[in-house]
Amino acid sequence: MFELSLIGIGTGNPDHLTFQGAEAIRKSDLILIPRKGEGKSDLAGLREMIIGQVTKTPPTIAYFDIPVRRTEGGYLRGVDAWHDAIAKRWQDAIEAHPQARNVALLIWGDPSLYDSSLRIAARLDPVPAIRVFPGITALQALTAAHAIPVNDLGAPFVVTTGRRLRENGWPALADRAAVMLDGDCSFQSLDMASFDIWWGAYVGMKEEILIQGPLTEVANRIIETRATARANHGWIMDIYLLHRRKDRS
Template sequence: MILTLIGIGTGNPEHLTLQAVRAINAQDMILIPRKGEGKADLAVLRRDICAQVLTNPDTQVVEFDLPVRDEATPDYQQRVRDWHDAIAATWVAAMDGAQGRIGLLVWGDPSLYDSTLRIAERLEPAPVIEVVPGITSLQALTAAHGIPINDIGAPFVVTTGRQLRDHGWPAGADRVAVMLDGACAFQTLDPAGLHIWWGAYVGMAEQIICAGPVADVTDQIITMRAEARAAHGWIMDIYILARH
């Protein structure tokens, strides 16, 4: 079996590369996860992408329900490992013994804060894994704001909201890109001299963005985020912080 992980960008079908379109049409089966009623739009977007670019009549599209992560386990790392084990088992069940080429459509790029590659390593027998890169939310965010990610010759760090909240500003970084932040962790930092470029659903029709000194726009971002999540049932947001 060949398992192809296809980066599909941030939900905009125009983010698909020609390589991604070819890969989608080369599959014998494409798996589409369902993440529950509150995130039904995510499955719909994958279906829409297939409807727009899948022209191979022999490709089977199979949907399956993702298991819910057990938040009761106190050890975060163990929670994630157990959840990945459960997801791998659902993949196997959805494949139902199928061989050939099987594809998964991955948000953004499979290499950046995505666990699809780690889950794939749990499959037995181990498949041949192919990866098709995709546009990331970080690229879509910098494009939306028309900014570079780094200052001239300067380093930047990509991290998570959990890491920013628990450990503060990363040492040695002039700029910090923050992903997977469910609670606006930038609120835990001293806002003096901090500038933020924030966006949700970047690259999509629903895109919303905000930028400015953290001290001035924090309340606005929190309100925009809450309203967008209530409207859509889910939210994917990302931001960049810089010290001035």
């Protein structure tokens, strides 16, 4: 039996790692690092850099390849099958190191917010003892970078995905919505004249890009900037906050 630690590492800036998370890395004897293809090799490199900065004697590292997510059969069915496949890669990597008792994964952002590591861990056999070390979320990093609160005074906000925004429209009862996992710039599906946006990519990293303003004025700049940055780096992580203007007439 082993213990599995899911350690939030923020947006990739080593300064986002908590003291608690750093100690969990030092106590690990096996860390699993995903590989997402040649164009995203620096994602593994960032994890390696963080490990190297917090420990003088790095633990054993086991790399595994992320399987391709299939799209036939619907979104949820495809994701469920994908999680099964990832769990199998975790299982194989762990079983190849039977001496490991403290296994860890470094999770972008925080394991609690639009991350499936906990659901994947529950598929392991046997299910290990799981410890979660929270990290800086992309939403925290975004609002800090723009120096704004996430909500209006006394008002609710919603955290959602690009797919949900496209399919369901603006969330009911929300004045603000933080949108994650959006590779399609789904804000284009809204009545853009009614919204302001605060957008950020690689937030908190040296590559950070920030754009904000009335959505109609900055939407095209965000779309073009995002495409260029993704082409230059081979990957992009971005998030944005939308504010629906109230009719004050």
